[in-house]
Amino acid sequence: MSEWVVVCLDSRDGEISASTLSWVRECQSRAQQAGYQTGALVIGPGSKERIEKLEGAGLSRIWRVQSEALESPLNAPHLQAIEQALRTIAPKAAVFPSSESSREMLGALASALDAPALPDLVSYSFTEEGAEGKRPVMASRFLARVSADGTPVLLSVRPGSSTAPPAGGPVPLPEPEIIEVKHPDRDRTARLLEQLMPDGQRTNLAEAEKIVAAGRGVRDPEGVQLIEELAGLLNASIGASRALTESGVFDPSLQIGQTGKVVSPRLYIAVGISGAIQHVAGMINSDFIVAINRDPDAPIFDIADIGLVGDLYKILPLLIEELKKRGGDG
């Protein structure tokens, strides 16, 4: 009998993008190294369309759970569905993309299934008894090598930490198998009052290739406009430090740092960000960091590849002008 590693793709975690796909491939290749087969558990509304995007991921089986109750973004129905599906599939390991939603899912499932959980891994492998991997601790100043034995072992793995090779030719998708789940009625349960989505940003910040991030130094609408213009010209996503999301200048979903999103773009431009340890924890894995700050002693310069010491209100307009010129040339 073959043993399974299951990647859990819940609708609460959003669409299946190119980076999700390479994340799934990575998992498939790690499972294969340990002698396991990989299947995907696709949960919630739009599961049919999301499954189509998994072509080429090298999956051997696909399980699909769709029920009306899963239209809700609340955790309870999703938790019930994943718990029941994992009991049915009985895998060696279940792997979740690391996100705000999967974090709480992992804890609740660990209790419900009496299974060990390793959250927020940046690298991992499967072992005979369970799994091991590395995760950042102490605001990403250190990496801890962690392991857990048990079945199933539950992992969440950060996106963007993938080095998966391209798939060897198209692999046909297996026919999805439907898993029926029950949603027991509870008299005392959480109720959704409203769902508030921020004005659409081009890309999910965690997957963005380029990010222009604004900090406390960006202090008025003029500064915000400069950030938006720069991001627009670079086709970059906008991020912010806690100071600017807390004061309401930017939407909380744009916060980068220990509390907010962890990002790993190719280019990160930190504007008016001093580089507090909590912020750095969220962006230290960027490929190339440019920092603009008036304070020559700002800690952001200790990690920046290029640091510009100066007034952002003078530097950004020049930067924007230069980019426009280049855009015009090309």
Next chain:
Amino acid sequence: MNIVVCIKQVPDIEAPARLEGGELKPDMSRMVLNAYDASAVEAALVLTEKHGGEVSLLLAGPESASETIRKALAMGAHRALHIVTDISPDEMDSANSAILLAEALKKMEFDFVFCGKQSQDSDAGLAGAMIAQKLGVPFVGNATALEWSEEELVVTRQDDRGRERIALPSPGLVTCSNDMNEPRIAGLRGIMQAKSKPLETTPVSELGLSAAELKARTVVRSVEEKPGRQAGVKLEGEPEELVREMFRLLPEEYLNE
């Protein structure tokens, strides 16, 4: 409304920490109240000050953690229960912490349990959901705002993509983001009052848990320094020069699609 806030004593993440043979040695003289838990305490105090009720603290940890409890009592919490463990920090993970806290909570009366959304040293963020599951109560993770409305707690939850407003009936559990508030700094009066507030201690043995239940489910094999980032070039001068120099140094590939 009575609220129990689960709190944890953790190393100050901004304090120096050293590695010794793959083991992390934080500065034990700089142990603090987990920042996320401080926000949970603050949220509980604000709600009870406005709508009545009491705030109890619950902590599982070594005897020395009582210092952290006193600090949270000084913020204004009414009482505390300290589950005294001699389990070494290396043998504590989210799972056995949650078991200890859930077991104590089963014997306490509460309308809501508040936890910090994660612990600032491990950043695991599992314990809150684990406790809720063990207690069989509904929970909301990563709350950024709380209000009380007609016998329900209205919780604003921040997701990766957007926000939700959720009505949570009692009993329920909320994990709190530090974006929720700015925790108060205890004044002299609070510190004095905290000394006479009830702080009950109970040894782990009294919870009646088995050795298997008290065992950590995960192991930290070793800790290593994160591969450091070298500081690059720091440019100073006239803005025009800075921008020109930046474009010269920035590899073209990072600007392209």
